[in-house]
Amino acid sequence: MATLTCRQLSKTYPGDHRAVEALDLTLEAGELMVVVGPSGCGKSTLLRMVAGLEAISGGQLIIDGTVANALEPARRGVAMVFQNYALYPHMSVFDNMAYALKLQRRPRAEIERRVHEAATLLGIDALLERRPRHLSGGQRQRVAMGRAIVREPALFLFDEPLSNLDAALRVQMRQEIRRLQQRLGASMLYVTHDQVEAMTLADRLVVMREGRIEQIGTPMSLFEAPASCFVARFIGSPAMNLIPVKRARDGAHLCARLQLSGDPEATARAATLGLRPEHLRLDPQGELAGTVEMIEPLGVDALVHCRLPEHHEPLTARLPMTALAASGIRQQGAIRLAVDGPLHLFDDQDRRLDHAARLTPLPSLFAI
Amino acid sequence: MRYDRPLLDRLTHLLLILGVIVFGLPLWLALTASTHSAGALQSGIAPLWFGGEGLANYWQLLSQPIAGLGVSALRLLANSLVMALGIAIGKIAISLLAAYAIVFFRFPCRTLCFWLIFVTLMLPVEVRIVPTYGVVARFGLIDTYAGMILPLIASATATFLLRQSFMSLPQELFEAARLDGAGPLRFLKDFVLPLSKTNLAALFVIMFLYGWNQYLWPLLAANSPEHATAVISLKNLVQSTDTLPPWQLATAMAVMTVLPPVAVIIAMQRFFVRGLTDTEK
Numbered sequence: 215m216a217t218l219t220c221r222q223l224s225k226t227y228p229g230d231h232r233a234v235e236a237l238d239l240t241l242e243a244g245e246l247m248v249v250v251g252p253s254g255c256g257k258s259t260l261l262r263m264v265a266g267l268e269a270i271s272g273g274q275l276i277i278d279g280t281v282a283n284a285l286e287p288a289r290r291g292v293a294m295v296f297q298n299y300a301l302y303p304h305m306s307v308f309d310n311m312a313y314a315l316k317l318q319r320r321p322r323a324e325i326e327r328r329v330h331e332a333a334t335l336l337g338i339d340a341l342l343e344r345r346p347r348h349l350s351g352g353q354r355q356r357v358a359m360g361r362a363i364v365r366e367p368a369l370f371l372f373d374e375p376l377s378n379l380d381a382a383l384r385v386q387m388r389q390e391i392r393r394l395q396q397r398l399g400a401s402m403l404y405v406t407h408d409q410v411e412a413m414t415l416a417d418r419l420v421v422m423r424e425g426r427i428e429q430i431g432t433p434m435s436l437f438e439a440p441a442s443c444f445v446a447r448f449i450g451s452p453a454m455n456l457i458p459v460k461r462a463r464d465g466a467h468l469c470a471r472l473q474l475s476g477d478p479e480a481t482a483r484a485a486t487l488g489l490r491p492e493h494l495r496l497d498p499q500g501e502l503a504g505t506v507e508m509i510e511p512l513g514v515d516a517l518v519h520c521r522l523p524e525h526h527e528p529l530t531a532r533l534p535m536t537a538l539a540a541s542g543i544r545q546q547g548a549i550r551l552a553v554d555g556p557l558h559l560f561d562d563q564d565r566r567l568d569h570a571a572r573l574t575p576l577p578s579l580f581a582i
Numbered sequence: 583m584r585y586d587r588p589l590l591d592r593l594t595h596l597l598l599i600l601g602v603i604v605f606g607l608p609l610w611l612a613l614t615a616s617t618h619s620a621g622a623l624q625s626g627i628a629p630l631w632f633g634g635e636g637l638a639n640y641w642q643l644l645s646q647p648i649a650g651l652g653v654s655a656l657r658l659l660a661n662s663l664v665m666a667l668g669i670a671i672g673k674i675a676i677s678l679l680a681a682y683a684i685v686f687f688r689f690p691c692r693t694l695c696f697w698l699i700f701v702t703l704m705l706p707v708e709v710r711i712v713p714t715y716g717v718v719a720r721f722g723l724i725d726t727y728a729g730m731i732l733p734l735i736a737s738a739t740a741t742f743l744l745r746q747s748f749m750s751l752p753q754e755l756f757e758a759a760r761l762d763g764a765g766p767l768r769f770l771k772d773f774v775l776p777l778s779k780t781n782l783a784a785l786f787v788i789m790f791l792y793g794w795n796q797y798l799w800p801l802l803a804a805n806s807p808e809h810a811t812a813v814i815s816l817k818n819l820v821q822s823t824d825t826l827p828p829w830q831l832a833t834a835m836a837v838m839t840v841l842p843p844v845a846v847i848i849a850m851q852r853f854f855v856r857g858l859t860d861t862e863k
Contacts, residue, residue, distance in 0.1 A: 267757050288763035300754035304776045313772075314762035365762075 216291065216368030216401050217243050218264065222273035225259050225425075233259040235425040236273065241369075246395050246402045250412040250448070251422035257405045260422070261371050264403060265294050278368055288314075293362035294371040298378060299354045301346035307333075307357050308342040311364045332363040335394070352383045359394070370395075372404040376411060388414060409449055413437070421445050438556075443564040446488050452517055454558065455489045455529050469524050471576045472501055480569030485562040491517065493555025494531035496541055500552035501575045504529060506545050511535060520549055609840070616640070616834035623829045639834045648831075650818045651807045655835060661727075661804075662794055662812040663842065668731035669793030670786050677737050678782075681744035682770055686756065696745070703738040707799050715802055729803045734796065740785055747781040748774060783853030790846050812839040 218241040225234040234256040241247045249257045262268035264275060266287030275282050282290050293314075302310050308329055315325045333339040336356045346354055355375065362370055372391070376384045392415055395402055406412055412419055413433045421428040421436065421444070429441040433449075440446035446454040459474060460467045466474040466481045474481050494502070504520035507528060516538050518531045531551055543549050559567040611628050617636030618629055643655040651658075683689070684696045707714060714733045723729030751774070759769050775782075800811045810818075816839065819832040 265757075265761060267760070287757075287761045292761070294758070294761050296754045296758060298752065298754060300752065300758040302755065302758075302773065304773075313759075313764075317763040317768070361758075361762075 216278040217241060217276075218278075218369055218401065218403065219276040220260075220264075220273065221276065223260070223263065223270065223275060224272035225256070225263060225268060226271040232425050234263070237425075237427060239420065239427070239430070241401055241403060243401055244399045245417045246392070246404060246415060247418050247420060248404045248406060248412040248416035249420045249422060250406055250409060251428075252448075253407060254424075255422040256425040257407075257422050258373060259425075261294075261373055261403060261405045264290075264369070265292055265371050266290055288317075291368035292371055293365045293367035293369075294373065295358045295362050295375045297374040299346075299358040299375075301354055301357055301361075303346055305345075306342065307338065307344050307346070307349070307360075310346065310357055311342075311361045314361070314365045328364050328366075329360075332360045335363065335397075336360050336390075351379050352387065355379060355387055359391070363394075363398070368401065370400050370402040372402065372406075374406050374408075375404075376406070377408070384411070391415065410451060413449065419449075421448055439566065439568075440488070440558065441566050443486055443488070443560050446558060446560070450490060452491045452530050452532065455491060455527070456560075457487045457489070457522070457525060457527055457529065459484045459487050460524070468502075468573060469522055473574045473576055474571055475574045476571035477569035480559050480567050480571045483561045483567055484559040484571070486560040486564065488558030488560065489529070489553065490555060490558075491530045491532040493553060494529075494533070494551045495554040496533055496537050496543075496550075497552035498550055500550040501573050502529070502551040502553070504549055504551070506543055506547050506549050509538070509543075509545060518543070518549065520551070609837075612833040612836045616830055616837050618830055620826075620828055620830055624826055635830065636834075639830045640838070643831055643834055643838070648815060648819065648835075649828075650821070651810060651815055653807045653810065655812070655815070655838060657808070658810055658812040658815045658835075659838065659842065661809055662839070664727050665730050665796065665800065665811060666790050666793035666842075668727065669734050669796070670789035672731060672735035673737040673740050673789045674782060674785055676735060677740035677744055680741045681748055682774060684741075685745055685748040686766070686769070686774075696741075699738050699741050701738075702736065707734060711798070711802070718803060724803055725806050725809055727809070730800050730809065731793075733803075734793065734799060737789065740789065743785060744778065744781065747778050751777060780853050783850045787847055787850045791843050794843050 218239070220237050220239040223234060223237040223239070224232070226232050237260065239247075249260060251257050259268060263270050264277075266282075266285060270283050277290055277292070302313065305313065311329045311332060312325045315328060320328075329342070330339060333342055336359060338353060338356045338360060341349060341353060341357070346357065349357065355378075358375070375391075376387050379387060388411055391404075394400075404415060416433050418430060419433050419436050420430050423444050429436055429445045436445060436449050440449060440454070443456055446456065457468060460469075464473075466484055468474060468487060474484060474487070502522065504522045506518055506520050508519045510517040510519070514535060515532050516535050518533055518538070520529045520531065522529055529551075553573060557571050557573070559569060559571055561567055611630075614629055614632050615623060616639055618633030619635045622629065622633055622635075645654060647654055648658075680699060684692060684699075718724060718729045718733060721729070723732070755773060756769065759773055764772060795813060796811070797813055800809075801814055804810055804814075812835070816832060816835055819835055820827040820829075
């Protein structure tokens, strides 16, 4: 169990390509921190710098109070689980797990004890004599984790460890990693591009974009108050609807007859309106009127993709199948939705505006 | 691929059998001729079946010095073995280290080094024979095993083959081993060697054959009969000025010269056949 601190950590590749830029981060002891972001955002580079597989161009890497910038990977007290497991193909499962301890010249009895303990913990004690190629994907994953556990590292590093597994196994291994982390009380840095994995695993979540941290926080705080449009789009599935706000002389509008009202500061600066698909509800008197473009049934719920007048961006609503069936709404037909949750406002720099606002329908032009 | 066409099957078999005959006939003739007496071969018609002098011919070669050379076939075969093994092992050792450096280390002019090694493919011993002879002579290595082996010991082919083989090892393997605390030499010993076993075996066979079949270089570098190789002795056996060549001895020597490479191939075969099908990487 250890802490990890990054101070202004940077990685610049030849040709001035900045993979990670001046990154500040603190991982508390016993915390599972998930770094998430699209491919190329620098999350793997960050992990590899912590592991010592990538040279650090600038800043400080501090593991457990010691500057580890120039330490050999093996001396940092970190263990890494690779995306494709990187098991040693010519060694048995036992030798795979024991290799690091053998290099440390530990006594034979201690090696056996530690390997057997880890194997029992992971339920792979029956596989110790097998070669990696005779194992299934899930078993290989367990061996890779076992190899990390055996070393009793101060910090575990996971590099998209579940992306080579099928969906069902991924859910199961996700839970196992979480259980394991809580049982060992280990500090873990976990990199993934899968936001569901990130949400379910993390104590704290780091969203990265183009080498910078976009937001750090608990999964729910990121879900409830995304700091930017990028985070809003990334966290939550289906993604948040982001609709540009139109400016007119009398204020901000979503559509011609739908005004954004509330805090004057908010209405003056809002450039984008964010609405979670879960926060829309079918309502014949709803303020949002549109046409249904496509209905995707998910089972209990359905995703209804609509189009608002004057907008190119589709609006997605997650609606219960029963309500949808009762309303008789079909593709290409009209739909009315009411907002049943918070509105998220973002300024023209895509940063969050923390002000209350609501949508107010204006009286119809024909009614005047 | 499998087609269910009986006619095609027969045709392919016919071609294969023809191939076997074309390749096998000279060997068969050498084998049968080596069992006849000198007189039986002087008719000029090659016998297609065994004669009765086989044991005597082979025994004569192995026990008595060969006329014109002064050493027995045993010595010649031993010389060939030393040279072939020296070349094969030396080539593998050097190209193993060279390929390891090129693939796994980042040093300045890495690619240049690789291409410089590669370019030496254009400089086989036949091309550089005069300067090579000069260097070896000045080192006083003429008529030594070292002089026969060392000039042939660097191999661009082997370096290239091993480089390709090493590059197919996943990068993560190297990184995982590094995190586990394995240094460069440890990684070479614990990972690169065991995982390249099949490639090394195949390379050993090729390089052994290369060394065994050398003719021009040992002809120059080994003047004394004590260092002559089996392949060179074949020429001595069929060279005679006033009498007919002892064909029965020449063919027997040829048969004996063929045997060690065959043994090496058979011994190593299981490795490289597995190398083609093994998915252990």
